Structures are given as structure tokens and as C-alpha cells.
Amino acid sequence: MNNKPIFKYQIISNFDWVIFGLTIIISIVGIFTIYSTGGGSGGEPSRIYIKQIYWILYGLMAMLLILFIDYHSLEKLAYILYFMIIVVLIMVAVSGKTVSGARRWLSFAQFAFQPSELAKIVIIITLARYFDDKKIRGLYKIRDLIAPAIIILIPALLIAKQPDLGTAMVIFFIFISMSFLIGINSRSLFILAGSAIVSLPFLWHFMKDYQKDRILTLINPQADPLGRGYHIIQSKIAIGSGGYMGKGFMSGTQSQLNFLPEKHTDFIFSVFAEEMGFIGALLLIMLYIILIIKGIDVVYHARDRSGSLMAGGVVSMLAFHMIFNIGMTTGMFPVVGIPLPLMSYGGSYLVTTFISIGLLLNIKMRRFVDMG
Amino acid sequence: MKIGGLELNFSEEIKVRMLVFTLFIAVSFSFLILRLWYLQVIKSDELKLQAENNRMRIVPLKAYRGKIFDRDGREIISNRPSFNLSIIPEYIKDLDKILPLIASSVKVDAEKIKRDIKNSSAPFQSVVIKKDISWDEVAFIEEHSLDLAGVFLEIEPMRNYLYGETGSHIFGYLGEITKTQLEGLKVSDYRLGDFVGQYGIEKRYESILKGKRGSKYIEVDVAGRELKVFKQVDPDFGYNLYLTIDIELQKEAERLFEGKNGAVVAIDPKDGSILAMVSKPSFNPNLFAGGVSKTYWSNIINDAYKPLQNRAIQGQYPPGSVFKIVTAAAGLEEGVITPDTTIDCHGYFKLGKKNYRCWRKGGHGRMDLRNAIIQSCDVYFYTVGFRLGIDRLSRYAFGFGLGSPTDVDLEGEKTGLIPTEEWKESVKGEPWILGETVSASIGQGFDLVTPIQMANMLAAVANGGTLYKPKIISKAETTNEKLIKESNSKIKGNLSVSQKTLDIIKDALHGVVTDQRGTGRASNIKGIEVAGKTGTAQVIKLPEMEDKKDEEMPYEFRDHAWFAAFAPYENPLIAVAVLVEHGGHGGSAAAPLAGKLIKSYVENQNSKGKNQN
Numbered sequence: 006m007n008n009k010p011i012f013k014y015q016i017i018s019n020f021d022w023v024i025f026g027l028t029i030i031i032s033i034v035g036i037f038t039i040y041s042t043g044g045g046s047g048g049e050p051s052r053i054y055i056k057q058i059y060w061i062l063y064g065l066m067a068m069l070l071i072l073f074i075d076y077h078s079l080e081k082l083a084y085i086l087y088f089m090i091i092v093v094l095i096m097v098a099v100s101g102k103t104v105s106g107a108r109r110w111l112s113f114a115q116f117a118f119q120p121s122e123l124a125k126i127v128i129i130i131t132l133a134r135y136f137d138d139k140k141i142r143g144l145y146k147i148r149d150l151i152a153p154a155i156i157i158l159i160p161a162l163l164i165a166k167q168p169d170l171g172t173a174m175v176i177f178f179i180f181i182s183m184s185f186l187i188g189i190n191s192r193s194l195f196i197l198a199g200s201a202i203v204s205l206p207f208l209w210h211f212m213k214d215y216q217k218d219r220i221l222t223l224i225n226p227q228a229d230p231l232g233r234g235y236h237i238i239q240s241k242i243a244i245g246s247g248g249y250m251g252k253g254f255m256s257g258t259q260s261q262l263n264f265l266p267e268k269h270t271d272f273i274f275s276v277f278a279e280e281m282g283f284i285g286a287l288l289l290i291m292l293y294i295i296l297i298i299k300g301i302d303v304v305y306h307a308r309d310r311s312g313s314l315m316a317g318g319v320v321s322m323l324a325f326h327m328i329f330n331i332g333m334t335t336g337m338f339p340v341v342g343i344p345l346p347l348m349s350y351g352g353s354y355l356v357t358t359f360i361s362i363g364l365l366l367n368i369k370m371r372r373f374v375d376m377g
Numbered sequence: 378m379k380i381g382g383l384e385l386n387f388s389e390e391i392k393v394r395m396l397v398f399t400l401f402i403a404v405s406f407s408f409l410i411l412r413l414w415y416l417q418v419i420k421s422d423e424l425k426l427q428a429e430n431n432r433m434r435i436v437p438l439k440a441y442r443g444k445i446f447d448r449d450g451r452e453i454i455s456n457r458p459s460f461n462l463s464i465i466p467e468y469i470k471d472l473d474k475i476l477p478l479i480a481s482s483v484k485v486d487a488e489k490i491k492r493d494i495k496n497s498s499a500p501f502q503s504v505v506i507k508k509d510i511s512w513d514e515v516a517f518i519e520e521h522s523l524d525l526a527g528v529f530l531e532i533e534p535m536r537n538y539l540y541g542e543t544g545s546h547i548f549g550y551l552g553e554i555t556k557t558q559l560e561g562l563k564v565s566d567y568r569l570g571d572f573v574g575q576y577g578i579e580k581r582y583e584s585i586l587k588g589k590r591g592s593k594y595i596e597v598d599v600a601g602r603e604l605k606v607f608k609q610v611d612p613d614f615g616y617n618l619y620l621t622i623d624i625e626l627q628k629e630a631e632r633l634f635e636g637k638n639g640a641v642v643a644i645d646p647k648d649g650s651i652l653a654m655v656s657k658p659s660f661n662p663n664l665f666a667g668g669v670s671k672t673y674w675s676n677i678i679n680d681a682y683k684p685l686q687n688r689a690i691q692g693q694y695p696p697g698s699v700f701k702i703v704t705a706a707a708g709l710e711e712g713v714i715t716p717d718t719t720i721d722c723h724g725y726f727k728l729g730k731k732n733y734r735c736w737r738k739g740g741h742g743r744m745d746l747r748n749a750i751i752q753s754c755d756v757y758f759y760t761v762g763f764r765l766g767i768d769r770l771s772r773y774a775f776g777f778g779l780g781s782p783t784d785v786d787l788e789g790e791k792t793g794l795i796p797t798e799e800w801k802e803s804v805k806g807e808p809w810i811l812g813e814t815v816s817a818s819i820g821q822g823f824d825l826v827t828p829i830q831m832a833n834m835l836a837a838v839a840n841g842g843t844l845y846k847p848k849i850i851s852k853a854e855t856t857n858e859k860l861i862k863e864s865n866s867k868i869k870g871n872l873s874v875s876q877k878t879l880d881i882i883k884d885a886l887h888g889v890v891t892d893q894r895g896t897g898r899a900s901n902i903k904g905i906e907v908a909g910k911t912g913t914a915q916v917i918k919l920p921e922m923e924d925k926k927d928e929e930m931p932y933e934f935r936d937h938a939w940f941a942a943f944a945p946y947e948n949p950l951i952a953v954a955v956l957v958e959h960g961g962h963g964g965s966a967a968a969p970l971a972g973k974l975i976k977s978y979v980e981n982q983n984s985k986g987k988n989q990n
Contacts, residue, residue: 186394242431245416245424258432262598283417287410294406301399310387321398328405335412 549577649845762818
């Protein structure tokens with residue numbers, strides 16, 4: 006790395022244009038969908054899509070920036086980054102900005118940012134570093150997972166306390182996926198799965214009422230159609246009423262007339278599916294699937310363990326977001342604030358998504374490069 | 378996987394795990410796609426319908442109720458625009474600034490308004506804060522409209538009874554439809570909150586008057602704000618109703634009745650059309666039009682004189698001496714007397730040990746039928762009734778339309794009562810007593826009639842014996858004057874007495890008014906020949922009051938005064954029955970009223986006739 010140019014030809018030639026292209030295409034689809042939600046009356050100001058364009062540009066810049074930094078350098082910095090993010094998360098808990106009941110925001114100047122989003126990437130890098138350092142012979146056993154579990158538990162609890170259950174869930178999923186990737190022996194896997202199932206009733210016991218409600222609502226939304234079931238019912242109506250072909254751009258009655266709540270953020274997929282129909286939704290999901298496949302390809306063909314692990318963390322994070330968000334809008338999962346990558350309005354998560362995709366590109370680019 | 382502790386290729390090691398991971402994601406995405414297929418293809422139609430239901434609202438447009446006119450086409454009941462003061466909560470910036478401004482000139486309950494706004498279902502749906510505000514209040518709101526953003530006036534048709542209390546029992550009133558009424562209707566386009574006829578013609582002819590609600594199909598957003606109108610179906614006007622009532626006569630009758638309780642029914646003898654129908658005390662239907670206030674309703678309900686009772690068809694009174702018309706007719710027809718039969722009146726009729734008194738203490742002396750009617754000699758008719766027996770007497774009473782409903786087109790008509798031996802056996806479980814026949818022959822005892830029966834009987838006497846079903850509706854028309862329904866005169870029967878008998882009675886009734894000794898002299902009018910009969914319906918009294926004069930007695934113990942008449946004698950235009958509750962004697966209390974009423978109507982008709990010629 007010392008006196009070499011930052012980008013070797015090889016590095017540039019290995020730039021994955023498909024991943025990059027998909028990112029741009031989905032982002033543009035997102036801009037149009039957000040534009041469409043602003044077409045209706047009342048509610049959010051209709052200029053919101055312009056903000057999204059700015060965030061995408063910031064995201065692209067962040068992505069570009071991350072390309073210049075060899076992911077091995079990031080790996081080296083992992084614990085420092087981890088320490089920093091914990092400090093920031095504590096700051097949020099102490100003096101963060103509260104928006105609609107949740108203390109998630111840290112604001113400087115006129116910017117407000119959700120550190121919990123960035124925490125996901127830091128956790129991915131930290132876990133990769135930990136697993137990479139720890140050269141265990143054979144497969145991991147339960148006791149080998151205690152340390153990494155603590156690593157994720159600290160930020161996850163801080164985030165869950167905000168409360169941001171969705172992000173905390175994502176962090177757990179990242180941990181499980183990366184642990185799985187590094188290899189757990191099958192006995193430990195069964196014990197993990199078994200204890201997870203056994204702990205469910207306890208978890209239920211410790212859940213807050215509104216969290217229990219969300220799960221009960223999922224099972225029977227009609228029990229309280231104007232209250233807790235409202236989101237799910239309206240979202241299902243929006244998606245279903247789109248039919249095969251959709252109602253057309255800016256013509257979705259559920260979103261245009263504001264029957265659909267959180268339409269530009271968590272329920273952006275419902276807006277898209279209502280206006281573009283089954284065909285459109287299927288195409289969009291295909292784009293996401295290709296992105297994930299390309300991501301898996303990066304995991305598979307990474308130069309080393311740390312690259313594979315990092316890419317695996319990113320892919321699992323992206324996949325979890327996609328699956329859980331769409332599952333939520335179609336009424337398969339409880340309503341937990343998990344945004345749809347590249348589509349949902351919101352700067353912190355968008356920039357985080359760009360950074361994580363940048364990380365994928367970064368790993369892919371350096372697959373043949375000597376560590377010199 | 379690990380060779381010599383050195384990992385050569387991590388990707389080789391994770392091959393299987395990656396496969397599992399990929400499979401997991403693939404399965405998840407497959408479920409998502411299946412779910413989308415289920416929602417967007419299989420359930421699509423159902424969910425499309427739900428989406429439509431979300432955004433479509435059908436706003437009802439109130440129908441204009443049909444107007445009501447009198448026999449000469451004068452408007453009696455119409456609709457006027459009423460202004461409801463409403464607010465759209467979402468458009469209100471500062472309620473605490475706006476409410477005091479409104480309250481400075483419009484009487485409103487600020488606390489209730491705040492509550493209503495809190496409870497309103499959607500922020501863009503208007504909340505009525507005061508119904509039917511006055512013109513001054515409208516002017517104030519219009520004037521301050523700039524300071525009252527979010528406050529506006531909603532116009533709504535309101536029933537308007539142009540003559541106020543006049544004819545209130547005929548026309549009735551509107552009221553909010555009750556839950557029971559709503560449930561009783563199998564198919565209807567009524568909704569809770571609709572105003573429907575609850576009394577009188579408004580109720581009886583609800584289906585003709587109500588019109589048909591229109592509707593506006595609008596698109597709304599989640600807040601209920603109207604975005605666009607898809608389709609508008611204008612409301613249909615209700616049919617206009619023309620009555621047989623002469624509103625001027627009605628007004629005159631009510632004016633004459635001021636301060637009194639009782640009833641008047643005036644009928645056109647030629648076809649049974651009701652010209653006027655008064656019941657006092659009355660009520661003001663305008664106070665019901667926008668929903669009756671609690672105070673007014675409880676006043677009406679708790680009023681001892683029962684203003685809601687239509688005495689003309691629901692008041693049952695002993696007919697008193699007016700009944701002598703029946704006794705006379707029966708006597709002549711059954712041959713128990715002839716016009717020349719004389720009976721000596723010594724002031725009482727002796728039956729067994731009991732003396733039945735004539736109203737004139739010293740007696741009338743020798744009486745023939747004509748004089749007996751003119752002077753209303755009780756003894757004469759005691760005798761005739763005694764000779765007839767109750768069943769024969771009552772047969773004629775029924776024949777004259779007494780004791781059974783006239784079937785007038787109004788709800789709640791009472792039948793009255795004409796006793797027979799069989800009736801007493803079955804209802805009272807006691808045998809008939811002869812003395813009761815004596816009482817019945819002068820219209821006391823068990824006999825009960827309604828004012829409309831009396832008027833109708835007089836109309837039949839006047840027209841030569843035809844008993845009509847009294848009618849109050851002449852026709853129904855659309856707003857374009859297209860005839861919808863015409864009400865023809867229906868004959869209920871005839872008096873089944875000979876023309877000769879009828880002539881004798883008519884002549885005697887004429888004498889009642891014109892003769893020097895006639896009891897109905899007070900109804901005599903210059904230029905119009907009136908024929909009629911007085912009556913005094915005895916009210917049960919305490920024994921110590923028996924001999925007192927009416928004026929000396931407490932109101933509720935005074936007798937009811939009757940006068941039933943027709944005019945002009947030769948060519949009758951009007952038959953009228955007047956009952957003054959606790960008015961005392963018919964001759965003094967009821968007859969002058971009837972006279973004035975007849976005068977007013979007949980002179981009016983004559984001048985109309987002249988104008989036409």
C-alpha cells in the first residue's frame with residue numbers, strides 16, 4: 006500500500022458495474038416513488054423527493070470515499086470505530102433528539118443523523134475483525150460466541166432502548182448470519198436455535214405492551230382496524246388494489262389520498278406496488294434479488310476471510326432489510342421500522358446503504374490484489 | 378478445510394454455508410413473491426373494492442319536502458332556507474379566539490362546541506355548532522368572515538308553517554325519525570337524523586311529501602376532505618299537497634276561539650270536504666321543524682289541556698241536545714210521532730219513581746215536534762225516546778254517522794259511543810235500564826260523539842241525506858303541476874230517512890236560529906239563513922253544584938257547549954260543529970261563534986261567486 010498508487014488498474018477493472026448500476030437504478034425508482042407520494046394532498050411537503058436526491062448524492066460521495074480505503078484498513082480500525090460508535094450511541098441516549106417518541110437522532114448544525122444506522126456497518130466490520138483475529142481450529146462452539154455476542158449486545162441494547170426495535174433486530178440478524186458464515190458446529194447450532202425458541206415466551210414476557218400489540222395485530226389486524234391494525238390493513242389494501250398492472254404513476258388512491266401511513270418511508274413499497282402492480286413489484290424484487298446475488302458473489306469470491314465476512318455481513322443486512330420490509334408491508338411481519346434499501350425516504354439509512362454497498366464494491370475490487 | 382493450520386481459501390470452506398444462506402434468502406424472496414401474488418392477483422378484486430370504499434363517500438342531498446296549499450291554492454306550508462353555523466375543525470387556527478367572537482353575538486355553548494370538535498370523526502368534516510340561526514346572526518357571521526376562518530354557514534331547507542299555530546292539528550309537525558320507526562321500515566332510504574312527519578298530514582302523507590334524497594359521490598382523502606365530485610344525483614322534490622281547507626276560514630275560526638278550549642269542524646255539505654278543523658289549545662309546528670326543544674316539548678306534554686290532542690277527531694263528548702235531531706228523525710221514521718204529535722211539558726218526565734227534568738224548570742207547556750226542537754224541550758224527546766226504545770234510537774244514531782269513525786284521512790280518530798242493550802250487556806255486564814234510554818234520547822248518558830261526527834251529520838242533513846266520508850286532501854301534484862293523485866268524494870252511506878222527515882227537521886233547525894224562542898238565536902246573521910241545533914254536554918258535577926249557574930262554577934265543572942249548524946238554509950255551503958269545552962250553554966257559548974264563522978265563509982263565497990261572474 007505504501008508507495009503504490011491508490012488504485013491499481015486491476016482494482017478499477019474489477020469495479021462491479023452491475024452492483025453500482027443496480028444501486029443507481031433502484032435509487033432512481035425510489036426518487037420517482039417518493040415524488041409520486043408527494044403528488045397527493047396534505048401531509049408531507051411535496052418537495053421531499055429533492056431532499057432524497059441530495060441524500061443519494063451524499064450517499065454516492067460516501068460510497069466513493071469508502072472505495073479509496075482498503076477494507077483491510079477498516080478492519081484494522083475496527084475497534085476504534087466500535088468504541089466511537091458506542092460513545093455516540095450513549096450520547097444519543099443522553100442528549101439525542103426525540104422524534105415521535107423515539108430518541109434516535111443526533112443533530113449538528115441543521116443536520117440530524119441516526120447513529121444507529123451507521124452502527125450496523127461498524128458492527129459488521131468489528132465482527133469481521135473479531136472472527137478474523139480469532140483463528141479457532143474447526144467450528145465455533147457456543148462458548149466461542151460469547152465474546153462476539155457481547156460485542157453486538159452493547160450497541161443493540163442501546164439501540165433497542167431508543168426504542169428502535171427494527172435496527173436492533175437487524176444487528177442480531179447480522180450477528181447470526183456472520184456467525185453462521187464463520188462456521189458453528191451443528192450441535193451448537195441446534196442448541197442456539199433451541200434456546201431461541203425456548204426463550205421466546207420469556208421475551209414475550211419482557212416485551213412492552215405496544216410491542217406485543219404489534220405482533221397480535223399481525224395475527225388479526227381486523228381486531229382494531231382503526232388503531233393498531235390500521236397500518237397493515239391499509240398497506241394490504243394498497244398493494245392488493247394495485248392488481249396486475251397497477252393504478253399508474255401518481256394514481257394510487259391509497260397513497261395519494263393519504264390512507265397509507267408512513268408512505269414515503271417504511272411503506273414506500275406499498276406505494277410502488279399499488280401504482281405499478283404485480284408486474285412492477287416483481288421487477289423491483291428481481292432487481293433486489295440480482296443485487297443480493299451479486300453480493301453473495303462478492304462474499305464467495307472475496308480475497309480473504311475478512312473480505313468474505315464483511316461482505317457476508319453487508320449482504321445479510323441488505324437482505325434482511327428487503328425481506329423484512331416487504332414482508333411487513335404485505336402483512337407477513339409485524340410493523341417494525343425497517344426501511345427498504347435505496348427506496349425508503351431517509352438520509353441516515355440511505356447513506357448507510359450506500360456505504361455498505363461501497364464496502365461490497367471495495368471488497369470485490371480488491372479480490373486479486375496483493376496485500377503487499 | 379484447513380491445511381497445516383493455514384487457510385488457503387476461505388471461499389472453499391464456506392461453500393456449503395453460503396449455499397444454505399443463499400437458499401434461505403431464495404426461499405424468503407419466494408414467499409414474498411407468493412404473498413404479492415396472493416394480494417395483487419388472487420385477492421385483488423376484494424382489495425380494490427376496499428380501496429374504493431376508502432376514497433368514495435356518498436353525501437346525501439336533502440330533498441325538498443312538498444309544499445302544502447289550501448283549497449284556493451294559498452301556500453300554507455313551505456320550506457325556507459335555514460342557516461346552520463358550522464365549523465371545520467381542521468381549518469380553525471385558534472379556537473379560543475374564534476369562540477368568544479362568535480359568542481359575542483350568537484348564543485352558543487362554548488364547552489359543548491369544544492366537546493363536539495373533540496369527538497368529531499374526521500378533522501375535515503363539518504361540525505354544526507348552532508342550527509337555524511337568525512338573520513341578525515347570519516349577518517354578523519358574514520360580516521366577520523375574515524376573522525372567522527373555518528367557520529361557515531350551511532344552508533338547509535327548513536319546514537316553514539306560514540300560519541304558525543293555525544291548523545297545527547291538521548298539518549301536524551316534523552320530528553327526527555325514531556329508532557323504532559327506522560327499524561319498522563323494511564326498505565327505506567331514511568337514515569337516523571332525518572326529519573319525518575310525526576303528526577297530522579305531515580305524518581299521514583309522509584310518502585307523498587318527502588321527495589327523494591339526492592346524493593353526491595365524492596372522492597375524499599384520509600381526513601375526509603372533499604377532493605372532487607364524481608357524480609351528482611339531484612334530490613327530487615316532494616309532491617305538493619292541496620287541501621280542502623280554507624285557510625282564511627281556518628284562521629277566522631281560530632281567532633274566534635282565542636282563549637277557549639274546544640273544537641270546530643266545518644264541512645262542505647256538497648262533497649264532504651273539510652273547510653276548517655280547529656282544536657284548541659294548539660301548538661306551534663315551527664318549533665318542531667328543526668328539532669323540538671326540551672322545554673317546549675315538556676311544556677306541551679305536561680299541559681293539563683293536552684294541546685297535542687286533536688279534539689276535532691279525538692275529543693269524545695256527550696252530544697247533548699244536538700242528538701235530538703236523531704231522536705226526532707227516528708221518531709218520525711218509526712211512526713212513534715208525527716210532526717203534529719203534541720206532548721205536554723211540565724218540566725219533568727216521570728219514569729217509575731224518578732223524575733227526568735227538562736232544562737226549563739217550569740216546563741214548556743204543550744209542544745209539537747217543531748217547537749220541541751226549536752226550544753229544545755227535553756220532556757218531548759224523553760217521551761219520543763222512551764217510545765222508541767234504545768236499540769231503535771241507536772240504529773238511527775249509527776245511521777247518522779255517530780258512534781263510528783268518519784274515516785277522515787287523519788290518524789287517531791276516535792269512534793265515540795252509541796249505546797245499545799247488547800253493548801251494555803257485553804261491556805258493562807248489566808242489563809239495560811229504561812231510564813238510560815230516557816237520558817240517551819237527549820244525548821246524555823252513555824252517548825259520546827266527536828265534533829267531526831257532528832259536523833258530518835249536519836252536512837248530511839243539509840245535503841238531503843248523503844253521508845260523505847269527510848275529505849281533507851283534494852290532490853297531489855308535482856312541482857310542475859302534474860297531477861299525481863286526486864281525491865274523489867266518497868259516500869259513506871245515507872241517513873236512510875225520508876225526504877219528508879228530513880224537510881221537517883231542517884225546517885225546525887231553521888227555526889232554532891230564526892224563531893223568537895229558538896235556542897240558537899245567537900247564531901242568527903243578517904242576510905244568511907242559518908239552521909242549527911244547540912247542545913249542552915253535561916259534565917259530571919258534585920251534587921252541591923247542580924243548581925248553580927255555569928259562571929259560578931269552577932271551570933272544569935262547567936258543561937260543554939255545542940252548536941251544530943248549516944247555512945245557507947236553501948242552498949247549504951257549509952255545515953259546522955262547534956264545541957266549546959266547559960263553555961256552558963250551547964246557545965250562548967257556541968252558537969255566536971258558529972254564526973260568525975258561517976258569516977265569514979258564506980260572504981266570502983258569495984263575493985267569490987260575484988267575482989267569477
